[in-house]
Amino acid sequence: MIVMKFGGSSVANAERIKHVANIIKSFEDKRPVVVLSAMGDTTDHLLEAAEAALEGTITLDAIEKLHKDTAGELGVPVTDIDSLLGELRTLLTGISMLREVTPRSKDFLVSFGERLSVRLMAAYLNSMNIRAAFRDAWDVGFVSDSSYTSADLLPATWENIRKELGPYRDGKKGDGLPIPVVTGFIAKDEKGFITTLGRGGSDLTATMLGAALRAEEVQTWKDVDGILTTDPRIVKEAKTVPIATYDEVAELAYFGSQVLHPRSMQPCLQTGTPVRVKNSYNIGAPGSLIVTRHEAKPPSVRAITSKKSVTLIDIVSTRMLGQHGFLAKVFESFASHSISVDVVATSEVSVSLTVDNEKAHFAGLRHDLEKYASIDIRKDKAIVTIICDVKRSSSILAATFAALEKEGINVQMISQGASKVNISMICDSAEAQQVVGVLHECYFGAGGIAAGENQ
Ligand code: ASP
Numbered sequence: 001m002i003v004m005k006f007g008g009s010s011v012a013n014a015e016r017i018k019h020v021a022n023i024i025k026s027f028e029d030k031r032p033v034v035v036l037s038a039m040g041d042t043t044d045h046l047l048e049a050a051e052a053a054l055e056g057t058i059t060l061d062a063i064e065k066l067h068k069d070t071a072g073e074l075g076v077p078v079t080d081i082d083s084l085l086g087e088l089r090t091l092l093t094g095i096s097m098l099r100e101v102t103p104r105s106k107d108f109l110v111s112f113g114e115r116l117s118v119r120l121m122a123a124y125l126n127s128m129n130i131r132a133a134f135r136d137a138w139d140v141g142f143v144s145d146s147s148y149t150s151a152d153l154l155p156a157t158w159e160n161i162r163k164e165l166g167p168y169r170d171g172k173k174g175d176g177l178p179i180p181v182v183t184g185f186i187a188k189d190e191k192g193f194i195t196t197l198g199r200g201g202s203d204l205t206a207t208m209l210g211a212a213l214r215a216e217e218v219q220t221w222k223d224v225d226g227i228l229t230t231d232p233r234i235v236k237e238a239k240t241v242p243i244a245t246y247d248e249v250a251e252l253a254y255f256g257s258q259v260l261h262p263r264s265m266q267p268c269l270q271t272g273t274p275v276r277v278k279n280s281y282n283i284g285a286p287g288s289l290i291v292t293r294h295e296a297k298p299p300s301v302r303a304i305t306s307k308k309s310v311t312l313i314d315i316v317s318t319r320m321l322g323q324h325g326f327l328a329k330v331f332e333s334f335a336s337h338s339i340s341v342d343v344v345a346t347s348e349v350s351v352s353l354t355v356d357n358e359k360a361h362f363a364g365l366r367h368d369l370e371k372y373a374s375i376d377i378r379k380d381k382a383i384v385t386i387i388c389d390v391k392r393s394s395s396i397l398a399a400t401f402a403a404l405e406k407e408g409i410n411v412q413m414i415s416q417g418a419s420k421v422n423i424s425m426i427c428d429s430a431e432a433q434q435v436v437g438v439l440h441e442c443y444f445g446a447g448g449i450a451a452g453e454n455q
Pocket residue numbers: 007008037038043044113184185198199200201202203
């Protein structure tokens with residue numbers, strides 16, 4: 001069996017739902033379990049509706065219209081949809097009267113998005129004579145802790161899923177068991193309250209189902225040809241990465257390329273279940289396969305990503321020389337100001353590190369650090385990351401710097417990640433696109449290094 005996950009944009013309107021239903025149909029023989037996100041930007045709209053309700057306004061019209069119109073266009077009954085929308089309106093009325101929304105009621109509120117989309121899809125599949133049944137995640141075993149808005153699944157989920165969906169997995173063609181269409185993103189805690197797994201959490205729902213059921217593969221369907229060698233908006237010649245490891249994908253996700261939520265990789269990593277990223281607009285293309293380890297020797301560089309708007313902080317102190325505990329002190333200061341550090345490089349007397357621009361309040365941090373070091377804070381930097389086989393770093397670095405030198409670009413910091421799959425460089429935000437372009441050409445262009453390695 002397989003798990004097929006479709007994100008919000010894949011089910012954004014009736015036309016897309018029909019398209020996805022046809023994709024599901026083409027995999028009917030594989031005994032698919034389907035996972036869906038809420039339609040389009042419904043989750044955002046629900047959160048906005050909560051904000052409006054706090055101000056005393058109920059704004060549900062657009063959400064209601066989208067789901068009712070879609071049901072109409074799909075030609076499916078609206079009974080289930082109507083009762084959920086009614087419940088949603090009551091909830092918003094409650095929020096507007098209390099002028100209060102707790103994390104728990106927020107999760108209850110956004111859960112309607114996924115609950116609505118699976119009902120529409122299941123009804124439409126049935127109207128196409130494909131037996132399907134919508135399942136709310138808690139009905140197929142998803143239990144989480146009570147960290148509302150970003151809950152963790154409890155270990156019991158593994159066994160629960162096997163109990164609920166094992167018979168479907170083990171069934172035979174023609175046994176009449178309906179295709180489960182499961183809500184992504186949501187679960188219930190042990191007290192029975194609805195929780196969510198954090199934004200983008202539908203990926204985790206899919207990988208959890210796939211791992212628990214030992215699926216042949218988990219497919220996550222997007223609107224690009226899988227994982228790409230770089231952002232196609234920067235380099236339009238970006239190519240599909242045929243095969244990548246979980247570690248590589250985690251780095252990609254972290255450094256700005258939203259393939260899969262890093263946390264969502266965990267269950268499949270545990271069982272070695274392969275995850276395939278497929279393009280719903282190019283069904284025949286193999287997409288990208290994510291695996292535990294490479295069987296064949298892959299090209300030295302897998303992909304290049306960039307993350308803009310980061311701040312580079314240089315901390316220089318001669319007192320660091322031969323001292324122990326200096327770095328501990330530096331990181332303590334960052335921790336006490338809740339500023340999380342991304343990339344780090346150190347020398348005998350200095351340490352350079354990057355943090356996200358938006359989140360950080362630097363005044364307090366500067367005050368602390370200046371007690372024992374001189375500080376230079378530079379904003380508007382970018383991290384360009386080469387996801388690669390770090391064992392081959394000498395030749396990668398040589399090629400990288402030769403290419404950058406030719407263009408007269410100097411990078412301001414460089415760090416080789418401990419996960420053995422990334423080399424990160426810092427440049428100005430304004431230069432990031434150029435750096436990515438130059439490096440992509442160097443590795444993946446015609447006559448580039450990857451082409452040479454393939455021979
Ligand atoms: N609908 C949720 C969100 O927008 C979950 C998901 O799409 O994975 O974050």
